[in-house]
Each structure stands twice: as structure tokens, then as C-alpha cells.
Amino acid sequence: MLMRLSRFHLATVKxxxxxxxxxxxxxxxxxxxxxxxxxxIYTWAPLGLRVLRKVEAIVRAEMNRAGxxxxxxxxxxxxxxxxETERWQRFGGQLLKIKDRKDGExxxxxxxxxxxxxxxxxxxxxxxxxPINFYQIQTxxxxxxxxxxxxxxAREFLMKDAYSFHLTPxxxxxxxxxxxxxxxxxxxxxxxxxRAVAADTGAIGGSGSHEFHVLADSGEDAIAFTSVGxxxxxxxxxxxxxxxxxxxxxxxALRKLAxxxxxxxxxxxxxxxxxIERTVKSVAVIGAxxxxxxxxxxxxxxxxxxxxxxxxxxxxxxASEAEIVEHLGSVPGxxxxxxxxxxxxxxxxxxxxxxxxxVCGANEAGFHLAGVNFGRDLPEPALVADVRNVVAxxxxxxxxxxxxxxxxxxxxxxxxxxxxxxxxxxxxxxxxNGKTRTMYMGxxxxxxxxxxxAAIEQNHDGNGIxxxxxxxxxxxxxxxxxxxxxxxxREAAESLYQELSAAGLDVLLDDRKGxxxxxxxxxxxxxxxPHRVVVxxxxxxxxxxxxxxxRAAANEMRPxxxxxxxxxxAIQGAIPD
Numbered sequence: 001m002l003m004r005l006s007r008f009h010l011a012t013v014k015x016x017x018x019x020x021x022x023x024x025x026x027x028x029x030x031x032x033x034x035x036x037x038x039x040x041i042y043t044w045a046p047l048g049l050r051v052l053r054k055v056e057a058i059v060r061a062e063m064n065r066a067g068x069x070x071x072x073x074x075x076x077x078x079x080x081x082x083x084e085t086e087r088w089q090r091f092g093g094q095l096l097k098i099k100d101r102k103d104g105e106x107x108x109x110x111x112x113x114x115x116x117x118x119x120x121x122x123x124x125x126x127x128x129x130x131p132i133n134f135y136q137i138q139t140x141x142x143x144x145x146x147x148x149x150x151x152x153x154a155r156e157f158l159m160k161d162a163y164s165f166h167l168t169p170x171x172x173x174x175x176x177x178x179x180x181x182x183x184x185x186x187x188x189x190x191x192x193x194x195r196a197v198a199a200d201t202g203a204i205g206g207s208g209s210h211e212f213h214v215l216a217d218s219g220e221d222a223i224a225f226t227s228v229g230x231x232x233x234x235x236x237x238x239x240x241x242x243x244x245x246x247x248x249x250x251x252x253a254l255r256k257l258a259x260x261x262x263x264x265x266x267x268x269x270x271x272x273x274x275x276i277e278r279t280v281k282s283v284a285v286i287g288a289x290x291x292x293x294x295x296x297x298x299x300x301x302x303x304x305x306x307x308x309x310x311x312x313x314x315x316x317x318x319a320s321e322a323e324i325v326e327h328l329g330s331v332p333g334x335x336x337x338x339x340x341x342x343x344x345x346x347x348x349x350x351x352x353x354x355x356x357x358x359v360c361g362a363n364e365a366g367f368h369l370a371g372v373n374f375g376r377d378l379p380e381p382a383l384v385a386d387v388r389n390v391v392a393x394x395x396x397x398x399x400x401x402x403x404x405x406x407x408x409x410x411x412x413x414x415x416x417x418x419x420x421x422x423x424x425x426x427x428x429x430x431x432x433n434g435k436t437r438t439m440y441m442g443x444x445x446x447x448x449x450x451x452x453x454a455a456i457e458q459n460h461d462g463n464g465i466x467x468x469x470x471x472x473x474x475x476x477x478x479x480x481x482x483x484x485x486x487x488x489x490r491e492a493a494e495s496l497y498q499e500l501s502a503a504g505l506d507v508l509l510d511d512r513k514g515x516x517x518x519x520x521x522x523x524x525x526x527x528x529x530p531h532r533v534v535v536x537x538x539x540x541x542x543x544x545x546x547x548x549x550x551r552a553a554a555n556e557m558r559p560x561x562x563x564x565x566x567x568x569x570a571i572q573g574a575i576p577d
Contacts, residue, residue, distance in 0.1 A: 003508050009032075010527070028452075031526050066178055075108060078105070127167045165427075166439060183212055183412050192458060195406070197210065213409060214457070235405070238390045250371075254377050280358050284335065287315075289345060292346075329341035331365055338372060339363060350385070356373050481537075547563075
């Protein structure tokens with residue numbers, strides 16, 4: 001495609017916007033890709049839209065290749081559908097609710113499970129129509145309580161969501177694997193470093209689930225992966241291996257120690273001169289069975305997802321200070337499992353269950369206990385379970401080496417929904433025996449606009465964005481130096497511009513008048529064009545162009561003869577099939 005910069009809207013800025021929190025947001029604003037309209041709502045300028053559409057095209061191509069059928073569902077959805085699945089209230093404040101002139105209640109769709117299930121129950125009648133997979137690329141709206149990070153966590157965003165329908169769970173599993181493979185191809189073609197990780201299904205529901213994460217230091221999510229094999233999981237699901245050694249015998253007497261201002265395990269360990277791994281952290285929660293004290297080692301963190309999967313704790317909440325005082329007799333900071341004021345249930349992490357002579361709160365303000373042992377000083381825990389986050393370097397289960405931790409940005413998610421929505425909404429078909437059967441569903445989402453930001457987080461330097469060739473707004477920029485003074489330069493740049501475009505590349509010609517070379521170079525580096533070629537009188541006299549890859553440290557002089565063929569081959573070779 002041909003594009004002259006004199007006819008293109010490029011609005012770069014030097015200063016970093018004060019309200020931009022992450023690199024992608026800063027660079028997208030500085031490069032003029034987006035402009036903020038309201039909190040979490042952005043206009044995509046022509047430069048940004050070119051990238052967005054390239055991402056969208058790759059997603060669409062691979063979904064079509066995988067056999068999915070594209071449709072387009074309304075963004076505005078009636079309350080009645082959401083009442084059928086009981087999500088009108090349960091979805092919470094993220095659901096933007098609106099009324100029409102007749103007081104009919106609607107929402108601006110944050111997701112489309114209800115709409116697609118309604119479509120399927122009206123369109124699908126027989127097992128002969130199954131399996132089938134419908135997808136769309138549509139604008140969504142979730143009223144984030146604190147939108148931030150630009151398009152990374154916006155309220156309005158572009159998403160690809162797909163939904164498959166099946167007669168059996170085995171068929172659903174096959175399509176799940178098909179989508180997993182399609183997603184792998186998508187992110188490979190996008191030129192991104194990514195990992196697929198086992199994940200929790202969250203508010204969407206269902207059984208099996210994998211997230212696709214773009215690896216970046218700025219990622220919001222922690223990903224755990226094993227050093228042996230290729231298993232990876234969100235930290236919220238990664239299993240901590242059970243300790244191999246049994247609990248040692250008690251070796252110390254129970255004693256109460258003054259800790260007047262020390263409330264955290266770190267502070268207590270420092271005061272007592274012991275390792276933090278010898279301390280026990282107590283977290284008080286309220287579950288279906290009442291007051292529960294959860295114990296983890298002082299250097300570990302309670303995993304909320306793992307905890308919520310335990311019986312009776314599916315809808316748990318943190319205990320209030322008043323409830324803590326009522327049950328334990330002390331304020332937070334000094335609580336523990338020994339001698340509570342009222343009967344409580346104790347859940348211990350696996351690592352705590354094998355501890356001897358540990359330190360914990362004394363249930364008295366200003367004091368902790370040392371030399372604490374199960375069976376002697378307090379009863380054995382009611383339940384021992386894996387309720388903590390794994391830690392980098394510790395052993396992974398099943399001889400998979402050790403856990404490593406990386407940061408990732410979630411850009412895709414595949415679910416096995418099962419019959420959750422189909423059952424609630426009566427989505428049924430007749431099987432081969434004429435019997436009515438509830439369909440099984442899969443759900444597969446990709447954050448199309450989020451990918452643009454994630455790609456920047458993974459690909460940038462001090463000068464700006466470094467786009468992978470497959471999604472760059474332009475593959476190469478042609479920069480004529482002194483074109484206003486040299487007809488030869490103008491003609492050579494124009495000819496090169498036309499040749500590169502004819503070879504199938506997206507080419508940007510910087511034909512702006514009166515713009516200094518330094519500004520040209522700075523703009524091209526900021527907006528991240530992967531390749532640039534400088535046309536100058538000096539170079540033409542020598543039969544050369546000055547070429548530089550955006551990822552290279554220095555310029556190269558390349559012969560004019562054969563330049564187009566060489567650069568086309570380089571760019572095509574850098575774009576995954």
C-alpha cells in the first residue's frame with residue numbers, strides 16, 4: 001500500500017503524558033495512535049487503526065482456517081436474556097445498564113454468552129447441525145471501577161469472541177483443542193512471545209480453561225512454569241508440591257514473647273532473630289461454616305482462588321475486625337490458632353502442617369508465641385490443603401523440576417463452558433434417536449485491542465515502539481533527504497516507493513516539506529516502523545541507499561541494485577506464516 005506522509009495524519013509528541021502509567025500507553029499517545037475521549041474510552045487515530053486492523057485480520061484468518069463461522073451480534077442486549085442466566089445482578093458494577101424511551105432495560109454487552117445461546121436455541125434443532133462454532137469481532141464495554149493503562153484495561157474495547165455448540169463433552173473437547181491450536185497460530189503470526197497457561201474459569205464459569213499470555217515485565221499476571229516439561233499455569237492454579245519430609249518432633253517449650261509494635265511476619269522474625277520461614281501467617285475468613293483461620297508460612301501468600309475451591313469457602317470473605325476480636329480475642333497483627341476465644345475451624349497449608357516449633361500470634365495485642373507445635377499446643381488442623389501461591393525456585397509436583405515465575409499480559413482465553421448457559425436458557429437439539437439433549441458449549445476470547453498494547457510492552461526501546469513486521473502500520477519508511485533541493489533524490493525516492501509497494505509492502509514516504517532529517521528519524525523510530533531507507537544525493541552518487549532495521553544498532557550502506565528484492569525477502573521472512 002502507498003502512503004505519503006504529507007497526506008497522512010501523524011501527530012507525534014515529544015513529552016510523555018503525565019497521566020500515562022505504562023510504556024504502551026505512553027508510546028501510543030506519543031505516537032498519535034490513540035486519543036483519550038473519557039476515562040477508559042479512546043479514539044483510534046489512523047496510525048493506531050492500521051495496527052488494530054492488522055491484528056484483526058490475522059485473528060479472522062486463523063478463525064476462518066479453523067472452521068469457525070463469522071457473525072455479528074448486537075452490542076446492546078436486553079435484560080431478559082441476562083435474567084435467564086441470573087447474571088443481571090451477579091455480574092456486578094461492570095455491567096453498564098441503560099433504558100430506552102419505553103423504559104425497557106438493556107445492557108451494553110461486556111460479553112455475549114446470553115446472546116449467542118439465544119441465537120443457537122432458535123437456529124439449531126438437530127444433532128446434524130453440530131458441531132458448529134460462531135465467532136465475531138465486536139466492541140464490548142465493561143464499566144471498570146478504575147480503568148488504567150490505556151487500551152490495556154479500557155472500558156470500551158475490541159474483542160474476538162467465539163462460541164461452539166456440541167452434542168457431547170467429547171466433541172466439545174475436540175473443538176477446544178482445535179481452538180487452542182488456532183490461538184497458538186494466531187499469536188505466532190502476530191510475532192509475539194507468549195505462553196498458554198492453565199487458568200481458572202472465573203465469572204464465565206465452566207470446566208477446562210487456558211489463558212494465553214504475552215510475556216512482558218509489565219504484565220499484571222504472574223505465570224508459573226516448570227523447568228521440566230512444558231506445563232504452565234496462572235499462579236492462582238499452580239500447585240505447590242507437598243513437603244517430602246515429615247513433621248519433626250517438638251524441640252522447644254511454648255513461650256509468649258513481647259512484640260509491642262511488630263505485626264507482620266517480617267517484623268516479628270527480625271525481632272526474634274529467626275528465619276521468616278519459621279513464622280506462621282494467620283488469615284481470618286468467613287465461609288459457609290462460619291469463622292475459619294487459614295494458616296500459611298510467613299514467607300508465603302494465601303491463594304484466594306485455591307481457597308475458594310475448598311468446600312464451604314466458595315463465597316468466602318475476609319473477617320471483619322469485630323469478628324476477629326469476637327472469635328480470637330485480639331486485633332489483627334497478633335492473631336493465631338492457639339487458644340481462641342470461641343471454637344474455630346483451622347485450615348493449614350501443606351507447608352504449615354509439617355512445621356514444628358513455629359512462631360505465630362498469641363491472640364493478645366503486643367505478643368506472639370514461639371515454640372508452637374500441633375498436637376501439643378493446639379489441635380491438628382481441621383483440613384490440610386494447598387492454599388498458597390508457589391514461589392520461584394521451589395520444587396514442582398510430579399518430578400517436573402522447579403517452578404519459575406514470569407509476568408504476562410492476558411490476551412486470550414479458551415473455556416469449556418459445558419452446559420451452564422445452554423441449561424439455563426434451554427438450548428436443546430434432537431439427537432439421532434429423536435431425544436431432546438442439552439447442548440455443550442465452548443467459549444474462546446481474544447482481546448484484539450489489548451494485543452496492540454501488549455505487543456508494545458514486549459517490543460520497545462528508549463526511542464519508541466518496535467513493531468513485529470506482521471502488525472506494523474507500515475513495513476518500511478522511505479526518507480528522502482534534501483528532496484526539496486534535489487530532483488534526483490525526489491525521483492529516486494518516488495521510484496523506490498513505487499517499487500516497494502508493487503512488491504507487496506506497506507510503504508510510507510516521508511515527503512513532508514521543511515522537516516529536518518532528525519525529526520524524520522525520530523518520528524519513524526517513535527512509531528516503530530521496522531525498516532527505513534534513506535535516499536540522498538551522496539548515497540545515489542555512490543550507487544547506495546542508507547538502510548537501517550529498527551532493531552539494529554547502526555546504519556548499513558546497501559547497493560541500489562537488488563535492494564528491493566533483498567528487503568522484500570527480509571520482511572517476508574520475518575512474518576510467520
